[in-house]
Structure formats: structure tokens, C-alpha cells
Amino acid sequence: MTKPVQPNEPLVTHIYTADPSAHVFEGKIYIYPSHDLDHEMISNDNGDQYNMEDYHVLSIDGDGSPCVDHGEVLHVKDVPWAKQQMWAPDAAYKNNTYYLFFPARDHDDIFRIGVATSASPSGPFTPEPSYIPGSYSIDPAVFVDDDGKSYIYFGGLWGGQLEKWQTGSFVPDAEGPSEMAPALGPIVAELSENMLSFEGEPREISIIDTNGNPILAGDEERRYFEGPWVHKYNGFYYLSYSTGTTHNIVYAISKDPLGPYEYQGKILSPVLGWTTHHSIVQFKEKWYLFYHDSSLSGGADNKRSVKYTELRYNDDGTIQTIHP
Numbered sequence: 098m099t100k101p102v103q104p105n106e107p108l109v110t111h112i113y114t115a116d117p118s119a120h121v122f123e124g125k126i127y128i129y130p131s132h133d134l135d136h137e138m139i140s141n142d143n144g145d146q147y148n149m150e151d152y153h154v155l156s157i158d159g160d161g162s163p164c165v166d167h168g169e170v171l172h173v174k175d176v177p178w179a180k181q182q183m184w185a186p187d188a189a190y191k192n193n194t195y196y197l198f199f200p201a202r203d204h205d206d207i208f209r210i211g212v213a214t215s216a217s218p219s220g221p222f223t224p225e226p227s228y229i230p231g232s233y234s235i236d237p238a239v240f241v242d243d244d245g246k247s248y249i250y251f252g253g254l255w256g257g258q259l260e261k262w263q264t265g266s267f268v269p270d271a272e273g274p275s276e277m278a279p280a281l282g283p284i285v286a287e288l289s290e291n292m293l294s295f296e297g298e299p300r301e302i303s304i305i306d307t308n309g310n311p312i313l314a315g316d317e318e319r320r321y322f323e324g325p326w327v328h329k330y331n332g333f334y335y336l337s338y339s340t341g342t343t344h345n346i347v348y349a350i351s352k353d354p355l356g357p358y359e360y361q362g363k364i365l366s367p368v369l370g371w372t373t374h375h376s377i378v379q380f381k382e383k384w385y386l387f388y389h390d391s392s393l394s395g396g397a398d399n400k401r402s403v404k405y406t407e408l409r410y411n412d413d414g415t416i417q418t419i420h421p
């Protein structure tokens with residue numbers, strides 16, 4: 098593909114892509130998306146329609162450059178522990194190695210999170226034989242802090258199975274908290290030095306309002322649903338995520354990567370399609386939001402396209418809401 102990409106246009110149109118995790122590696126923006134398949138699936142709250150099998154890596158040089166599709170970098174058939182549904186991935190760089198973190202259902206139909214490695218940001222990636230011990234649910238997002246510590250954030254409701262882990266083990270018919278109870282937060286774990294395992298137990302992140310009270314499960318405009326992303330701006334940690342049923346991307350701020358995070362507001366209004374999923378990255382002097390919608394497929398929830406747009410901060414560190 099040689100056509101320059103424009104803000105709010107699909108990065109590529111020859112395949113469907115979703116759930117973009119963008120990072121600057123080797124002077125370019127690399128995007129690690131899900132690869133939506135162009136086939137018809139039964140659609141349900143379990144997410145069976147998102148039956149992805151592999152990952153491609155994309156890259157752009159910046160505003161107005163063409164997008165390069167580096168091709169398939171990992172396929173489910175090459176991951177011994179994974180059965181199906183290669184959902185939203187993320188990537189990180191450390192130890193002269195590129196790490197691809199990805200969720201999939203294991204052979205017991207339980208979502209787990211695996212790692213694959215490469216010497217290049219464009220892959221191909223070689224998977225570890227087993228998933229990360231103690232990992233569960235979906236949507237891994239890895240943040241490498243200035244002090245070298247790495248954190249993995251993950252978790253998603255409904256098809257992502259987060260509510261089934263409230264006791265610490267998998268309870269297949271467990272439901273989420275009642276409307277007036279605190280909402281479930283995303284999970285965070287510190288990653289080991291080699292990035293292949295958790296350092297200590299994963300723990301739930303608390304998201305609170307400006308009065309210090311937890312956001313409640315019934316507060317669907319603000320409560321956590323899936324798709325966490327953490328970035329740092331002016332010394333503060335920004336946790337952004339999808340509210341799922343209300344289709345917003347919102348954010349909360351903390352002085353500590355482990356939280357608690359205080360809710361701030363909306364980053365992205367609802368897009369065409371049920372899901373919304375994003376990442377935030379700085380490239381040169383500007384900040385960018387990568388997101389997806391279903392415009393290219395005419396609104397098919399499971400056939401999405403990755404786009405980007407500029408993200409702007411106000412002087413007080415709050416983020417201006419984007420209405421794409």
C-alpha cells in the first residue's frame with residue numbers, strides 16, 4: 098500500500114484491523130492490531146463473532162506517510178496453548194527484544210495471555226510454549242516506566258470473562274457485581290525482568306470519582322469494561338479504557354501506576370460499531386489517538402478498521418474530547 102494515510106481514514110483497506118496498540122520503535126510508529134476476518138459469524142454477547150486467527154503488524158512514518166503492512170507475524174496454529182480468538186494484542190521493547198502480548202482462549206475455552214518474541218518490531222514473533230502463569234481475561238496493555246519497571250494491564254467483561262475471576266479462580270457462571278456495588282476494575286501485574294512472567298500477584302485497580310468514591314457497576318457511562326491503556330504525561334499516569342455498553346473511551350489519572358485512578362472524562366465519543374478500542378502515543382511533538390470503527394464494512398461489528406487522529410491536552414493536563 099503506497100497511498101499516504103490521512104487522519105480518521107482506515108490505515109489499510111485490504112484487510113480489516115481493530116484494537117490498535119501503537120508504539121514508537123526505531124523512529125516509526127508501529128501498530129499492533131487485531132486482524133478481523135471477512136467472514137460471517139453468529140453475533141452474541143460472548144464475542145463469538147470476533148473469531149480472529151492471526152496478527153499483522155503495521156507501521157507508518159508519521160503524518161501523511163503510507164502505511165506498511167508487514168504481513169502475518171503470528172498465527173494461532175503456531176501457539177501450542179491457544180485454541181481460538183486471537184484478540185487485542187500489545188507490544189513492548191526491553192532487553193533488546195520485542196515482545197508481543199496477546200490473549201486467546203486456551204483448550205479449556207478460558208482466555209489467557211501469552212507472549213511471543215522477536216528481534217524486530219515487525220516480527221515474525223515466536224510464541225512461548227505456555228501462556229503467562231496466572232494470566233486470565235483479555236486486552237493486555239504493557240507500560241514500561243521511566244525507571245525500567247514494566248506493568249501489564251488487562252481484563253474485559255462479558256466475552257472477556259473478567260467477572261468470572263472475582264474469587265481468584267475461574268467460576269464459569271459468575272456474574273458481575275450488582276449495580277450499586279463498586280465496578281470491577283482492570284487488573285495490573287508487574288512484569289518480571291525477562292517480561293515472560295508476573296512479578297507477584299495481579300491486583301485489581303480501583304477507579305474512583307472526584308470525591309474518592311469507587312465508580313459503581315451501574316454507572317455504565319464511566320465504569321471500566323475493557324481495553325485498558327496506560328501512558329504517562331507530565332509525571333501523571335493516565336489509564337484510559339472502553340466503557341463497553343455506552344461505547345465511550347474515557348480516562349482516569351493517578352500519581353502511581355498501580356492506582357487508585359481518579360476519573361476525569363471522555364476521550365472519544367462512540368464510533369460506528371459496537372466495540373471501541375484505542376491507544377495513545379507520542380510521536381515527535383504530537384500525541385496521537387489510534388482507534389477503530391466499522392465504517393469500511395458499512396457497520397459490521399466484527400469487521401473494523403484502524404484509524405488515527407491527533408490528541409490534544411488542555412493546559413491543566415485534561416484531554417480534549419474527540420468526536421471523530
Ligand code: FUB
Nearest residue numbers: 147184185323324372374
Ligand atoms: O477484538 C476483540 C475484542 O473486541 C477486543 O479484545 C475488545 O477490546 C474489543 O475491541
